[in-house]
Amino acid sequence: MQSRRTFLKYSALLSGIAAGFDAVGQPAQRSILLRSSWQVENIGDIGHTPGVITLLEQYYPDVEIRLWPVDIGKGVDQMLAKRFPKLKIITAEADIKKAFDECAFMLHGSGPSLVRGKDLALWKEQTGKPYGIYGITFPGVYGLPADRWKFRPEDITIMTEAKFALFRDSASLEFARDKGAKSPIMEFCPDGAFAVDLKDDEKAEAFLKTHNLQEGQFVCVIPQLRFTPWWELPRKKQQPNAGKHARNEEMKEHDNAPIRAAIAAVARQTPYKILIVPENETQMRIGKEMLYDPVPDDVKQKTVLRTEYWLTDEAISTYVRSAGLFGIEMHSPIMCIGNGIPAIVCRFEEQTSKGVMWRDIGLGEWLFDLDHPEDIDRLVPAVLDMLTNKKATAQKVEKALAFVHKRQKETMALMQPYVS
Structure with a gap:
């Protein structure tokens, strides 16, 4: 259970979001660089991105989001543009450099691992600005029991230097902690795909x-x-x-x-x-x-x-x-x-x-x-x-979704102090 201190922290941050002010009470001018969109051959991997963008749109309605994708081919770019007409998708080197200069915060989206940890490290090295990790599995391996999970030691450093490192399953959270990751905030966070509202x-x-x-x-x-x-x-x-x-x-x-x-x-x-x-x-x-x-x-x-x-x-x-x-x-x-x-x-x-x-x-x-x-x-x-057993089924879904929504609200609040 969240402590009262944690609850008050989230409440204060969310009040700032709702009011449209930054951490020191100034009008917020928000810009976030989202690193996401890992592949298009899987509707779930596609779903990470619009899910996180939907949450950003909900909790930071005046945010400027720039998506730095790995792959948005096969019509995914058009699907995203239709749902998010204000979204800026950047792929050219010049636009990426500009985003490094102008964006206040970099967010690594949900995924099967710390997919682009090296890009977070580059952001830190070149800009010194804050970044966060939102809803990943770690380390994200196939075919090995937990006692044989392999990971890159540098990923632990990347997590530790993040303002928050959030994991989409408790096993990953426990593993990262056990291997020495010490971000100021390390918690469970629902996969971004829970928030997808795309429709055709x-x-x-x-x-x-x-x-x-x-x-x-x-x-x-x-x-x-x-x-x-x-x-x-x-x-x-x-x-x-x-x-x-x-x-x-x-x-x-x-x-x-x-x-x-x-x-x-x-x-x-x-x-x-x-x-x-x-x-x-x-x-x-x-x-x-x-x-x-x-x-x-x-x-x-x-x-x-x-x-x-x-x-x-x-x-x-x-x-x-x-x-x-x-x-x-x-x-x-x-x-x-x-x-x-x-x-x-x-x-x-x-x-x-x-x-x-x-x-x-x-x-x-x-x-x-x-x-x-x-x-x-x-x-x-x-x-x-x-x-x-429709009644019991509906109750299970409703209870799980309420918990997901609660965690979405709490974890989205974590960016507020760093976006300006």
């Missing part, structure tokens, strides 16, 4: 109409392999990884069979249809192979497979028209809960510790570790209960 209702409604999916009468499902096979996407320019591919082949049936069992139970025991969707560009193939093709004909008659990738706006417009979501991914559930839709998360050892955030926000009953047989055994009953 026209595309979503057209797709649902084409496939005879009625609002509130279908559930979304996402497959996954132990390691995302990015090497299947020519744009990623990655060489095939024999070891990861072998592990995927070894575990794909083990991991996706429980998801199929839940699909069958929904089809046979409830009035809901099933929509198999991708969170990243490799999952259309995985969904067809592991979820759609193997199900019996009676289940297939109530199941729709999405065969094309989509962007975050259409995905959210679809999710908010669904009865809920379950599967082996994290950010679609995040965006569902953020928009008031129930969602179940399945995970396994090869994923990072981000899944822990489901317990951190009070949804531990909806977190399933596929490496634990007892979790697999309780998945189907939990999916059915989520869809049929």
Whole structure:
């Protein structure tokens, strides 16, 4: 629980935000450089950025935000410009230099690790101005138990010199502290994607109409392999990884069979249809192979497979028209809960510790570790209960979302003293 001192600190900072004054009572002239937008092949990685911008827009309505992205191709730049017409997206070297000169604060957005810690170090070296880290997993590794997590020692220094270092799961927070990070403020912070409000209702409604999916009468499902096979996407320019591919082949049936069992139970025991969707560009193939093709004909008659990738706006417009979501991914559930839709998360050892955030926000009953047989055994009953016990489901979502909103409000306040 937050101490009274901490509560008063947040309250004072938020009063300053609301009044539009800086820490010394002068009219605030706000400018923030946001380092974010890590890749576009995953709607969740896309979602980090508009989520954090939405929060900045909400709590700092007169802020000038300059987004320094890694990748906003494939129409993501247009999607952001549509939602945030005042947003400045900078990619040219001259514009980045200008932002270093003019912006008062640099914020590292949510992500799977300290993705661009080196840029924070450069900012510190060249400007001496403050920076913060907002909602990351650390260190963000695949396929290692916690006692073997590897990290860059310089990242600890970067965190320590940050005005705040916020982590999207308690395991990362504990790990960073254990390794010596000593930022003045180190706390849990919900992933920025909880705040995404992008929408493309026209595309979503057209797709649902084409496939005879009625609002509130279908559930979304996402497959996954132990390691995302990015090497299947020519744009990623990655060489095939024999070891990861072998592990995927070894575990794909083990991991996706429980998801199929839940699909069958929904089809046979409830009035809901099933929509198999991708969170990243490799999952259309995985969904067809592991979820759609193997199900019996009676289940297939109530199941729709999405065969094309989509962007975050259409995905959210679809999710908010669904009865809920379950599967082996994290950010679609995040965006569902953020928009008031129930969602179940399945995970396994090869994923990072981000899944822990489901317990951190009070949804531990909806977190399933596929490496634990007892979790697999309780998945189907939990999916059915989520869809049929509507009152309890709504209460769980409401309670978790209230906690998320509380932490968003408190953590956004942390920038106020440094933005001028």
